[in-house]
Amino acid sequence: MINKLVAKIQKQNAPVVVGLDPMMKFIPKHIKDAAFEEYGETLEGAAEAIWQFNKAIIDNIYDIVPAVKPQVAMYEQFGIEGMKVFKKTVDYCKEKDMVVIGDVKRGDIGSTSEAYAVAHLGKVQVGSKSISAFDEDFATVNPYLGSDGINPFLKVCKEENKGIFILVKTSNPSSGEFQDRLIDGRPLYELVGEKVAEWGNECMGDDYSYVGAVVGATYPEMGKVLRKIMPKAYILVPGYGAQGGKAEDLVHFFNKDGLGAIVNSSRGIIAAYAKEEYAKFGEKNFAEASRQAAIDMINDINGALK
């Protein structure tokens, strides 16, 4: 799956992933009105609004953007109905041949971690049958519990040709509270990065490992160090745009081959219509605004990489 991701990034010349984090406040009024009219102000109504919103955006970006990253929390908060639309979104993106990174940040130990891996990347055994549950291509994983939490994911990735991105240095302001603390003179995130490289060595695609890392665009100097520590890990980079990460900061996350990183933007793309820059599209044409914002993001990053 890492080979497919790399090939799609190269073909579309777009090291970009769009975060499908459909908060209700981002969804245009006409979509919410229609959904609530059909289903009432219910979880079903919210799920229908999210689905129509996602579908329009996917239809408008799938030919230029290689991957999407649905944030499961934004669906989980709507309960069963939310999880149904998460699954529907995953399936639809895969139909459109997009790579789907489930931003689930799961992490547990042993058989529990394996159950999460099965839920999002694998197949569950039911009697004599093997059945997929949510079936994303990649999942994000939290490393706090150590190898006992990661190894079950590696097992499932090997079986199913899937991949993971492990949280190393997150984009948020307080990520340093624990991640930056010095251990033998080096920050914790570097130690986690070393383990990512180690875990990744046994899980190689052609040029990159299917064990990647999450490193925030908001910490470019740390990205530079981590790039060297994990040369074969694809880096998923959140924090571009809304969180303050700039294109020129991103060069450090890439290797000399021009590969090795994929930059995420969520609200900067899906809620582009609400920004002054794209106001000319109007709320009704929100999905066209998203397409334009994606094009601009790709150009911005490719410009900085030259």
Next chain:
Amino acid sequence: MINKLVAKIQKQNAPVVVGLDPMMKFIPKHIKDAAFEEYGETLEGAAEAIWQFNKAIIDNIYDIVPAVKPQVAMYEQFGIEGMKVFKKTVDYCKEKDMVVIGDVKRGDIGSTSEAYAVAHLGKVQVGSKSISAFDEDFATVNPYLGSDGINPFLKVCKEENKGIFILVKTSNPSSGEFQDRLIDGRPLYELVGEKVAEWGNECMGDDYSYVGAVVGATYPEMGKVLRKIMPKAYILVPGYGAQGGKAEDLVHFFNKDGLGAIVNSSRGIIAAYAKEEYAKFGEKNFAEASRQAAIDMINDINGALK
């Protein structure tokens, strides 16, 4: 909610929580056969088997055990059908007046962390309505992302009178890979414990905070230190029984008031029928075996606490 948990523990004289982690291999054959006959070897069939298994155990322990801890991964792997039976289990336990600790180990930042908090402890806004999604009483939370990940949970806990248990020192063998690394001469888990105490200070119930901690029974010496660092935090203690934690190890997790800790057992209770000790019950009477195992566990722990 922490007050309710403490009151229930005192009333039932049982500092014990039963982990509802229904792996298919634990479910007796007659239950699986009946479910598969009705629904086939499908996700619905698996969910029905889990539900019948859970319900029988709950019916047999609710009057002696104050709390349950369903492990969401074990449901999530069965997709939407699995999440439906997770919700059904949460609701049924609450009907039986048990405290429900959702073992979800979620953790993200800002609005995403808030969405997880809303999903599991709060209410989501849909138009003019506020609607609950999974609605557990407590949730477990991963601290790797720092305060940005925890604060949204605290906000929802305050609004909804709910609580969280933050992972501090997990019970698994590799938990030390990151958690034990020394920072200024002290292990990372102690720093996390200090933050738990700090976060907890602003979220006090009567005697205990509704910000608790997870510390594995398998590390009693560390438990002793953490008990002092977080005097007002309830400690959720996994690792008793199957993972090797013994009752005499558990005394360090309690305060002098005899409170402050709740010990989890999952397969030791729910799959008791498969152990030699309880074989006399027979597979058909698995739920009675679970009740006896719960009684024995309560006596074992209370004996050690004397």
